[in-house]
Amino acid sequence: MYKMSLSTTPSGLGSYRREIEAALSAAVQFDSDCPDRLREAIEYSLLAPGKRLRPQLVLMACDVCGGDIRAAMPAAVAVEMIHAYSLVHDDLPAMDDDDLRRGRPTCHKQFDEATATLVGDALQARAFELLAKDVHPPECAARCCAELGRAVGATMLVGGQAADLGSEFQQCSLAELEAIHRRKTGALFRVSLRLGAMIADASDGQLAALDDYGDNLGLAFQVIDDLLDVSGSENNMGKRLGKDAHKGKNTYPAILGIEASQALAEKLIENACVSLEIFGEQATPLRELALFVRQRNT
Numbered sequence: 001m002y003k004m005s006l007s008t009t010p011s012g013l014g015s016y017r018r019e020i021e022a023a024l025s026a027a028v029q030f031d032s033d034c035p036d037r038l039r040e041a042i043e044y045s046l047l048a049p050g051k052r053l054r055p056q057l058v059l060m061a062c063d064v065c066g067g068d069i070r071a072a073m074p075a076a077v078a079v080e081m082i083h084a085y086s087l088v089h090d091d092l093p094a095m096d097d098d099d100l101r102r103g104r105p106t107c108h109k110q111f112d113e114a115t116a117t118l119v120g121d122a123l124q125a126r127a128f129e130l131l132a133k134d135v136h137p138p139e140c141a142a143r144c145c146a147e148l149g150r151a152v153g154a155t156m157l158v159g160g161q162a163a164d165l166g167s168e169f170q171q172c173s174l175a176e177l178e179a180i181h182r183r184k185t186g187a188l189f190r191v192s193l194r195l196g197a198m199i200a201d202a203s204d205g206q207l208a209a210l211d212d213y214g215d216n217l218g219l220a221f222q223v224i225d226d227l228l229d230v231s232g233s234e235n236n237m238g239k240r241l242g243k244d245a246h247k248g249k250n251t252y253p254a255i256l257g258i259e260a261s262q263a264l265a266e267k268l269i270e271n272a273c274v275s276l277e278i279f280g281e282q283a284t285p286l287r288e289l290a291l292f293v294r295q296r297n298t
């Protein structure tokens with residue numbers, strides 16, 4: 001059977017990067033009814049150089065559960081579309097009001113606010129269209145749509161974002177901060193793994209192990225993101241300027257201190273790797289991805 005090979009990126013991360021980039025590009029070839037400016041802004045946002053962590057999680061989860069990763073590519077594209085939409089909307093003046101993203105002007109700076117809002121709307125709609133149309137069998141497609149809808153809706157991604165915005169300039173407890181990030185950042189990590197596993201027809205035990213890995217990895221990702229914001233602007237593609245502290249954001253280093261935050265990140269990465277034990281050697285790519293998250297500098 002044809003099997004996509006793991007290629008090594010300049011960052012050292014073993015990945016399906018090339019295949020993911022090609023699939024993303026193919027997924028936004030809209031017909032001529034899509035207005036040119038909207039099309040350009042969608043491509044600008046989705047195809048910008050990102051790490052593609054979430055689509056890699058979809059494919060790796062599918063692979064580790066014995067599935068054919070070609071069947072999981074629509075789900076990989078869908079989660080990256082949701083991620084890109086969330087970044088475009090998060091950058092808007094009404095939310096985080098950022099000028100730079102992935103080393104380039106944010107979508108609303110490059111185009112305009114209305115276009116950026118519509119880019120997010122279009123990407124979200126396209127994600128569900130692809131899942132419904134291209135995941136097989138239809139029962140699995142429906143389950144994937146329901147799982148993704150829950151993970152990115154009012155109680156999870158969107159709810160986490162609302163809770164985060166509502167907590168600005170208010171002191172959060174560690175438990176409150178964790179609850180926000182489990183929804184705002186963790187939910188998309190977790191559902192990425194679940195979609196890949198479901199497409200591979202994973203067992204309940206495999207799904208539970210991947211849930212545990214995703215929860216730990218998602219939280220570690222956020223703790224490390226906060227630490228990177230504190231450590232300043234080097235290697236940051238023009239994005240990190242320690243800005244969140246100035247905007248009254250609650251962060252792990254602000255609550256725990258830098259050393260305890262580093263120790264927490266280490267522990268979470270270790271827990272993530274332990275969760276993978278049931279898969280044995282097969283889970284090496286997922287372990288490598290966790291180690292990449294630990295070492296990342298963008």
Ligand code: GRG
Nearest residue numbers: 050051052086087089090102157158161185225
């Ligand atoms: C607007 C509904 C809505 C949600 C926004 C994603 C998000 C929620 C906010 C972004 C703010 C932020 C920087 C959160 C930290 C975690 C995060 C999602 C970082 C960016 O993800 P990466 O590093 O980005 O995977 P790339 O560019 O590599 O894809």
